[in-house]
Amino acid sequence: MASVSKKSLATRIVYYVAAFCVFLFLISLSVFYFFSKQSIEEKTIENARELTQNTVLKTEQVLISSGKILNNYRWLIEKNIQHPDSMQNYTRRVLEMNPEIIGCAIAFKPDFFAEKGYYFSPFTYRSNDSLVSTQLGNKEYDYFLMDWYQIPATLKKPYWSEPYYDTGGGNALMTTYSMPFYTNPKGKKEFAGILTIDLSLEWFTDIVSSVKILETGYASVISRNGTFVTHPDTDIIMNQTIFSYAAEMNCPELRKIGRNMQAGKTGFEDVIINNQELIVSYKPLKASNWTLAVVFSRDEMYAPLRQISLVLVIIVIIGMTLMIIVVKKVVENQIAPLKSFAHSTREIAEGNFNTVLPVIKTKDEMKELHDAFEHMQTDLKTYIKNLKETTSAKEKIESELRIAREIQMGMIPKIFPPFPDTPEIDLYAMLEPAKEVGGDLYDFFMIDDTHLCYAIGDVSGKGVPASLFMAVTRTLLRSVAPNQRSTKAIVNKLNNALAVGNDSSMFVTFFMGIINLKTGEMNYTNAGHNPPIIINGDNKTEYFEITQDIPIGLFEDFDFTENTRILSKNDRLFLYTDGITEAENWDEVLYSDERLLECITGINSLEPSEIVIKVARDVVIHVNDCQQSDDLTMMSIIYKGLKK
Amino acid sequence: MKHKTFLLVTIILAGYFANAQQSSLTFTPHWLPQAQFAGYYVARDKGFYNDEGLRVNIKHPSASVNATQMLENKMADVVSLFLVTALKSRANNLKLVNIAQQSQHSALMFVTHKKSGIEQLKQLNGKRIAIWKSGFDEVPKALMQTNNYNVEWVPILSSINLFMAGGVDAMTVMWYNEYDQIINAGKNPDELNTFRFSDYGYNIPEDGLYCLESTYLQRKNNLRKFVKATINGWEYARKHPEEALDVVLKEMKKAHVPTNYTHQKWMLQCILELNLPGNKNVEKGELSETDFHKTLNLLKNGSYINTNITFDKFYKPVLK
Numbered sequence: 011m012a013s014v015s016k017k018s019l020a021t022r023i024v025y026y027v028a029a030f031c032v033f034l035f036l037i038s039l040s041v042f043y044f045f046s047k048q049s050i051e052e053k054t055i056e057n058a059r060e061l062t063q064n065t066v067l068k069t070e071q072v073l074i075s076s077g078k079i080l081n082n083y084r085w086l087i088e089k090n091i092q093h094p095d096s097m098q099n100y101t102r103r104v105l106e107m108n109p110e111i112i113g114c115a116i117a118f119k120p121d122f123f124a125e126k127g128y129y130f131s132p133f134t135y136r137s138n139d140s141l142v143s144t145q146l147g148n149k150e151y152d153y154f155l156m157d158w159y160q161i162p163a164t165l166k167k168p169y170w171s172e173p174y175y176d177t178g179g180g181n182a183l184m185t186t187y188s189m190p191f192y193t194n195p196k197g198k199k200e201f202a203g204i205l206t207i208d209l210s211l212e213w214f215t216d217i218v219s220s221v222k223i224l225e226t227g228y229a230s231v232i233s234r235n236g237t238f239v240t241h242p243d244t245d246i247i248m249n250q251t252i253f254s255y256a257a258e259m260n261c262p263e264l265r266k267i268g269r270n271m272q273a274g275k276t277g278f279e280d281v282i283i284n285n286q287e288l289i290v291s292y293k294p295l296k297a298s299n300w301t302l303a304v305v306f307s308r309d310e311m312y313a314p315l316r317q318i319s320l321v322l323v324i325i326v327i328i329g330m331t332l333m334i335i336v337v338k339k340v341v342e343n344q345i346a347p348l349k350s351f352a353h354s355t356r357e358i359a360e361g362n363f364n365t366v367l368p369v370i371k372t373k374d375e376m377k378e379l380h381d382a383f384e385h386m387q388t389d390l391k392t393y394i395k396n397l398k399e400t401t402s403a404k405e406k407i408e409s410e411l412r413i414a415r416e417i418q419m420g421m422i423p424k425i426f427p428p429f430p431d432t433p434e435i436d437l438y439a440m441l442e443p444a445k446e447v448g449g450d451l452y453d454f455f456m457i458d459d460t461h462l463c464y465a466i467g468d469v470s471g472k473g474v475p476a477s478l479f480m481a482v483t484r485t486l487l488r489s490v491a492p493n494q495r496s497t498k499a500i501v502n503k504l505n506n507a508l509a510v511g512n513d514s515s516m517f518v519t520f521f522m523g524i525i526n527l528k529t530g531e532m533n534y535t536n537a538g539h540n541p542p543i544i545i546n547g548d549n550k551t552e553y554f555e556i557t558q559d560i561p562i563g564l565f566e567d568f569d570f571t572e573n574t575r576i577l578s579k580n581d582r583l584f585l586y587t588d589g590i591t592e593a594e595n596w597d598e599v600l601y602s603d604e605r606l607l608e609c610i611t612g613i614n615s616l617e618p619s620e621i622v623i624k625v626a627r628d629v630v631i632h633v634n635d636c637q638q639s640d641d642l643t644m645m646s647i648i649y650k651g652l653k654k
Numbered sequence: 655m656k657h658k659t660f661l662l663v664t665i666i667l668a669g670y671f672a673n674a675q676q677s678s679l680t681f682t683p684h685w686l687p688q689a690q691f692a693g694y695y696v697a698r699d700k701g702f703y704n705d706e707g708l709r710v711n712i713k714h715p716s717a718s719v720n721a722t723q724m725l726e727n728k729m730a731d732v733v734s735l736f737l738v739t740a741l742k743s744r745a746n747n748l749k750l751v752n753i754a755q756q757s758q759h760s761a762l763m764f765v766t767h768k769k770s771g772i773e774q775l776k777q778l779n780g781k782r783i784a785i786w787k788s789g790f791d792e793v794p795k796a797l798m799q800t801n802n803y804n805v806e807w808v809p810i811l812s813s814i815n816l817f818m819a820g821g822v823d824a825m826t827v828m829w830y831n832e833y834d835q836i837i838n839a840g841k842n843p844d845e846l847n848t849f850r851f852s853d854y855g856y857n858i859p860e861d862g863l864y865c866l867e868s869t870y871l872q873r874k875n876n877l878r879k880f881v882k883a884t885i886n887g888w889e890y891a892r893k894h895p896e897e898a899l900d901v902v903l904k905e906m907k908k909a910h911v912p913t914n915y916t917h918q919k920w921m922l923q924c925i926l927e928l929n930l931p932g933n934k935n936v937e938k939g940e941l942s943e944t945d946f947h948k949t950l951n952l953l954k955n956g957s958y959i960n961t962n963i964t965f966d967k968f969y970k971p972v973l974k
Contacts, residue, residue: 234818248912268840
């Protein structure tokens, strides 16, 4: 099947159609052959039986009528037996009246007439259309020992002799019908001699040879002792008996048939001679105890059927070949547009939407395919056009967003360490927006020589609106902070500035602090932001326990709380947005405050940058390539105290 | 001088004609052509006679004139005869001599239809037995006479038809010939009873080659050549039975004698077996003196012959 599937559709269709047709034909031929064979066999056998019967009737008629002739003359001879010289006239008369008889003898027993001597047998035979009368019997032709005389004389009953070549009389292959005749001296019936007529077997051969059945079928006559009297092979006539022939052909079945014939049976039997299966139909010629057999070949019986079958097979082979060619052509014609469609599809796939489709004039499936293709072509054109526009627009937006990101990123300080000249403090921060632009922010700057201001925030929402709000918040922080030392005042100002005209109700969670570098005092305000973590020099890590106010930008004039804490030397602050603690992995498990605290714990020897990177890596491990859903922002500050 | 020249010419001419006469020889087998005589046909067709400088004419007897008559009438120079037939003829003053003995055993037998109930030889007493008119009747008659069986002998020619038609109770047959003809006429062996003469003390040698004593004396050299070539013919037939059969069948067809391959094949096998000495103390082609006396006594006892015949006068082996 694999090889079939590689072939063309047309070939495949032809293959299946042809296979099915061959199958149908073989079934039909088998059925035809079987029934025809049966019918032929029945008819031929019936013909053979009739032929046998008819030939037997025809031949037997001659034998019976010949017998009757002899019977008719016998009484005449017996009546005139005292006139030996008249006997020759009777023999002539028999031949004159009966053209089928070629010889007639009245063979008297030895010394029947004292004056005629030992042998006395008036005999007339045909020679060149004339009748020759003579006397049979002399020392060399001792007729008393001839079968035609001796057997009926011994058995005292009529006798058909075995066929013989008569060298003394007719000098031809003949048979003699003999019948005893008697004298009746003094009322006592005494055997006087044998009355005979000779029949040429030519008439027999003529009748029997005229029998034809099938191609080489023939009829044959077999004598009482099994001798072939007639046969198409003249070498067999008189030379073979059915029994010697059976032995020569090594065919015991034929011997059995021969014995059935001798038993006067009628039969119809199969026999194999020379590897040829023959059928023998036989019937006795009761007058002479001979048998007529009609023989024909079983092979020949089926020859016409085989010829017809052969012709059928040839016709079918030619027909199949033509059918295969025609079907292949038709199918190829029908599906030819498919190739054009395939070509068009490749053209379309390569972007040539205006490629010409094949012309379909029919109104069938091919037309439907054409229409569908046309529709697809039109739709594709529109779609691709729209796609181009959309892509162009998207690319523009993406380009703008890229610029916006650069601007946003440019707004937050990114130079670390930021205050190389200020040893009391070190700081590191990182912002990774979830989209092109983000809503998180961090910032830090020195208000004066001793005060560091830092902040971290998270605008509600994401994307461009959040980024704009973030930019505003950061700008406001930078403008408000320089004149202030109170985080509360700064956040209040920020809140008021952002809340005014905040129609979209955006807000920022915000944490900011101001550290006095000299004293370590840190003021801070938490506007709804995640509490930062503090790691003191003793390596104690904890969240700020602080007042958590509302995010800024929501309510104008809200009064935020300010807290104070004294930082010890090497205290580390870690600030972050909820993007860290709420980072999700594939199982939607959050990074969590606990894991963050755990990650941070025991890092009092680390620099701020190291802390940030460590947390960032831990988050990456947690999310495990799951898409980042929120901005990630961290800031770590270490207070190193006054320089001694 | 004239007289001497005439004498010389006469001697030369006489010698020439004598030689011309000796180079031609007529042989008559004692029956019509068949495989019984395969050796002769083979010797002729294979040129064995020619090789010996002989021109052999094989002339068959007719159905009514037998071989003995042909020898007596000088229609044949050499004939094949049964030993008994030859001895009988010799006793009847036909001066013939045996120049070689071809067959060493008797092939004669009586056949009866099993359904006749004749199972033993003595049951043939008072029965009709067919026997050939043309000869070969001495041993059957001797056998029955010795046993004091009164038999009606029915003379026949050559066919088995009288027996087949039930016209006789038994038939004298040759194992190699008529017996197989009966089988080939449809009788199965188990439907027949057979009485082999050899089983009743009559294993009398059969076919032998005979010529007149005068011929023997005049043409000894040619007879020797004839016997030598004939023996070669038989040896060739033994070695090439199929070829020998072809020769026989051709001969038979020529003579319009009904025959067939099957029967002649059977006959050749039988004859070749009969030609072998078997347990007899003779060489191939020799006449056993014991057999000679046995046969002679048989004939004397049967009153066939009254005169004495000596082995030396009767048997003139030309090959020795």
